[in-house]
Every structure is written in structure tokens, then in C-alpha cells.
Amino acid sequence: VAPDNGAPAVRRIMVIVLLALAPGIAVQVYAFGPDLLSNLVGAVLGAVATEFVLLCSDRRAALRAIGDGSALVTGALIAIAVPPAVPVTVVVLASVFAVAVGKHAYGGIGRNPFNPAMVGYALVLVSFPGLMAVWPSAADGIVDVISAATPLDVARHQPLMKSQGLESLVMTNPGWSNSWPDLWSDLWSDKRPSLGQDPWPTIALAYGAGGLWMVYRRAADVVLVAGTLAGVALSAGVVGVFATDGEGMVFHLLHGAVVVGAFFVVTDPVTAPAGRMARCVYAFLIGSLTVVIREFGGYPDGFAFAVLLCNAAAPVLERALSTPSSTPSP
């Protein structure tokens, strides 16, 4: 323990978060190609530059704010949230909006009620729905880009098209898994390991591995992670019981933003309520809302909206659920 040693530990936390993101980013680049890297650079530069411009009246404060690394994390989260084929200008727009409106409009770090990365992502999601729905096909592991809908897209639209007698239009994707990936056997096979038809579970597990390390280093609250995953699993289970055409629990856990979000978005302490009980409920609500939006809402992946909705509910949860003990027990 080296207390009072100058640099605020906030920076240390942010560095751990960035390192924990690395394995997931690596797998995502492997699956979808190097476009993600340019998006990453664009988003991070956009976020940091915005922070600097907004605080440039006080240069020391600006450098201090950039030094805490939170803008870097915001930029990185936006870059991995959007499809890699999206033009870098859109990514920069998202991260500028995230830092300017999502964070500094409310008074800077610590005062923003909504997760800045999700604010930026939601902006481009509703502004460029066409761009945001298209992920490269990973069938070949290489991108010479054939764009394809994600498993979540198909899961969302298949029943609808079926009901309208448009089954011929439904893409058949037998490879999408409702099971754990066999990355392990792939790694040991002679051929270059491929992520198969459906790279999402592998990406999710890579983010999960980094996230577990981050939790181990105490840079994230394990309650928030576990609550989110439990919320997704339980709600997906309940939906699976009542709706026969619903997707399975493992499908919901391993596709879309659930794992990366549970570890890296929900754990944002600024926008989470204080107190253990409130945090449990908050995270569980995010998980359940995600499944509800996926199954019944208009978007294939509702994670960002679930987070933003629960951000808005966080103060209420905090007030209702976490009253500190009036007197300590002996």
C-alpha cells in the first residue's frame, strides 16, 4: 500500500480497464478485420481532443482531466460498440458527442448521470440505423467485406418475416451457435484457427476474460457484473419458458454487447447508484431490460438503451434501497 503517493488512483483504474479491454479487442480485430483499429484511434483522439478543447481555459485542469484516462475508456468503448465498417467520421461524431454532451454538459467526470459512451453510441445508433446494423460477415475470418446481419438481427426479424410469409427472404445461418465455442479445439487443429460462422461467443469470452482480470484487480465492482449477467440469464430463461420462438439463455449471454457491457459499461461507478443493494437491483434491471428490448422491442440489441434507462433510474434506486445503517453493529 502506498497511499498519498501523488497520482490519483483513478488513473490506475482506467489503465487497468484499458488493459482488460485488450484481449477482446484483439479477438474482435481477428474476427472482423483491422477497421476496428482505425475506429479506435479516431474515437480515442476525438474524445481526448474534445475534453481538451472544453477545458482549455484551464490548461492544468485539462491535462489533469485527460490524465485520468476516462476519455480514453469512453472512446475505446464507442469504437468497439459500433460495427467496424462504419466510417471513422461517424465514430468520431459519437465520441465527441459522448464527451461533450454525455459528460461535460453535466459538469465533467463524476457528475454525468448517463454513461457517456452509451450516450454517444445511442446517438449514432438512432441517427445512422442502416450503418449500425451492418457487421461484416466473419464466415471466412477475413474481411473482403460481405456485409451480413448479425445473429441478433436475424433473431429479431425472423419470426416477423415468417409471420408475413416471407420465409424465402430469411437468411439461413445454421452455424450460429447456442452453445459454447470450440475455440480450444480450433487452436490445436493444424489449420489456422477460425472463429467459425459465429464469432460473437469467442469475442464475448475474450472480453469476459479481460473483465475477470479487471474485477480481480478491483477496478470494477463484481456486484454490477454478476447482477447484469444474472439479469440477462434469468430473463432469457423466463422468456424461453413462455415464448417458444425465443432464443436460448446462452445465446443471449454470448451475443451482442452483454458480456462486454456487463464488465465495462455497467461497472462505470459514476452512473451506477451507491450502495450494494441498489447496485444489485440496478445491474439486474439492465440485464433484464436488455432481454426485454431484444425480444419485444424494436432494436436487435437493446443493451445501450437498457443502460441509459437504468442510469436515469439510478438516483431513485439509490434513495430507495441504500440507506446506511443508522448505528453500526458492535
Next chain:
Amino acid sequence: VWPEASASFGQEGRAGDGPAMIERVRLAGVCGHGGGGFPTWRKLEHARINGIQHLIINAVECEPDLGSDQCVLAAQTRAVRRGIALVQGLCGAIHVHLAVNEAWRAPANGWLSDAEGESGQMKPGHDLPDALDVSIAHDISIFGVLAHYPAGDERMLTRFVIGQALGDSERPTDRGCLVLNVATVAALGEVLDGRLPVRRLVSLRGPAVANPQVLGVLIGTPIEVLLEYAGVVMNPALAVHQGGFMMRAPVSSLDEPVTGATTGLLVGAPEQATAIPCIRCDLCEPVCPERLAPQRLWASLERGDTEAATNLGLSRCTACRCCDLACPSNIPLASEFRAARTALVEARSAAQAAALAKVRFEQREARLVRKAAARVLRGKPAVRPERGAGRTAGVDALVEKARAKRRAPSRSGASGTVDARGGGPRPVDAGEPTPTKPHMSTSDHGDESG
């Protein structure tokens, strides 16, 4: 002027001797040697009047870099026992608890036994009643505390001894416990023996001290002299703090003297780093020994909501600085809480003083009105002209009441008087002496503006 109470203290009835002994403690200037510096005589006075069941001697010294309390226990055991005798003389049969670091329990037991064996002075007939002597020999319970900071906090120790947590604004004395630092008790022992406690033990530690040590120092020694003696290389940028690593206060000038409350000097410790905004990470919550929610407390103070802060238990904060160390944003939470608490107490006492002043003012007003009414009834102006603006707001009513009373037994006589003065539809108004009228109008004006 040294009240002569020593020889007979505790023998001829405590009621008579107690105040004299407390006066001696006051004149000797004994204050909280644990670092608080609170005048000990006031604690003793409170304990003597209200009675206590437990004397808790605090020698836990959970601060990581202090050692003076242990040294007091080792080197001044006899004085400690004499100090216990003084408190027992004041407060009667009480349970005496000595709280030490668990690692020091066996040695402490040994020292106390030694002191017992060697002290022929403590036999009956010296200056203590028999009962007290016996209770001293057999009644000290030494308990070891895991020196897990802040185990030596008086609220923690009281909770340990009585098994119940103190309420929000309760002091240990409210639960019949008097908590004194072991060095304070030793100082009291010297007072009982007729000496002035003029020295104390000071721990000297820190990155800039090559040879950490505990020094016996005359109270009043300039800190600079102490540092020179210990061979500290002086330079202007050297940060010197009083206290231990956790609870410390910067020394503004090296000319400052060692006081009774100087437990130690921390030389060369880094300054508090620049704070950045709270990110609401809640890392402070699990470390709070009082189970407060420092983050929410901080947020409520930041938005100026003292009521919310009070509800969150602001007054229970012991300023132990555990949350400071946990905070990744380097926010000086504990000192902010301490400052807010002080401000709150001051505001409360100011409000009380204002309420008292208001009551006094209103009583005075009522008294003046009664006086004025009496003057009117005697036929004089309600207010003496030279007194300036008077208070005649209620005079009319009082005058009328008094006249009605006076009229009641002989109605004809009263009406006759009114007729004689000229009659009219409103006899009482007309009956008032004319000179009051200008005064009344000025006073009305004054009341409005006031």
C-alpha cells in the same frame, strides 16, 4: 496557587476534596495527551458530577508510526496507577479497563504487576482509602485490541467495553464511560503526587528521520530543537506533521512548541495530493469503521445539504481518514467532514444563543411595557422623555385592563372621574394624559422598523 488537597485526598470524603483536586488538575494544565488536547479537568468534572461506571485507559496506539503510549506504559507505570487512583478518588468504585495493542498485553500485565509489587506507597494509610487500594490491585482488566486502525478510537473502545454502539451524538460519558489516554492518566498521577506534569513522550518518525525514536520532552520545547536533537537534516521544504500518519495536522512553523497533545512528529511525509472530482466508486464505503457512506456524505455536503448529511450520520464521523486512503480521487474526505461537523455544531449553538436572546428580549419588552403601563396609571407619561423611543405597543391594553379592574368595585366613582375630565364617547382614551401621544407614535414607528 496550588490547592492543598494532596495529603488528604480521598480520605475525608470525596465530596469535599473532589472539586479541589479537579481545580489542581485544571491549574496543572492537563489536557488530552492522546492528541485531542481537550482539557482533562472538564472531563473529570463531568464524570464526577454525572458518575461513571467504567474508566477506559486508551493505550492502543493503533496509528502505525506512534510508540509513545507503549513507552508511557513501560516507563511510567507507577504514575499511571496513581492517575487511576485519582480518577477513582473522584468517581468512586469503577471498573478500570486498560486497552492495549494485543501484542503488548502480556508485557503490560507484567509492568502493572511490577508496579504493584514495588509500590509500598500504595498500602493503606498513604493517601488512599483501603477500598480504593484493593480495587486498584485487582480491578484493572487489561484487554488486547488488534491494532487494526482505528481500533484506538474512543467510540470503538467504548463499544468494545459496553458492547453497544454509541448513538449519533452520544459521548462515551453518556454511557458511563470515561476514556482517557494512558499518557493523560500518567499526567494525572503526577498531579496527585503534587508534581506538575511538565514533560511528555513524543514519537519521532517519518522518512526524514534516520533514527526513529521516542523522546521524553519538556512541554514547550520548540519543535525545531527536537528535530535538531534527533539529527534531522533541516530544509525549508521539509513537511512536518503532528500526530501519526493517519490523524495528523501540519505544523505551520518549526518554532511551534511541543504541547501536551503532541503525540508524535511525522517528518518528511508527503503532502496530500491534489484532489480530482469524486467518481462515486464507493470504495470508501467498506472501509468506514463507523459504517457510514462517505461518498454520499461528501455528495450531500457538496450540494450544501446539511440535513441530508446529518441523516447520513455526519456527527458519527471520527475523522480517522480511512476513506481518504481508499479514495482514488485523493479527496480529503475526513477533514471536510470534520470541518462540516464543526460548522454544524457552531451553527446549532448560534441558533440556540439566538433563541435564548430572543426569549430574553421578549421578556424585557414585556417588562418595559408593564412598567410603562404602571407609569400611565400613575398619571405620568408612558415613557420618560429622556429615554428616547419607548415600547408602548401593549401599554394601552394593559392600562385599560388595570383601569377596568380598578373600576370594577366602585363603578360610579370611576365614571365620575371620566366625566370630570371632559366625558366623550371613549372615556379611557380621552382620560390618557396628552404628553404620551407623541411618544406613542414614535414607538409605533420604531416597532415597525424593528
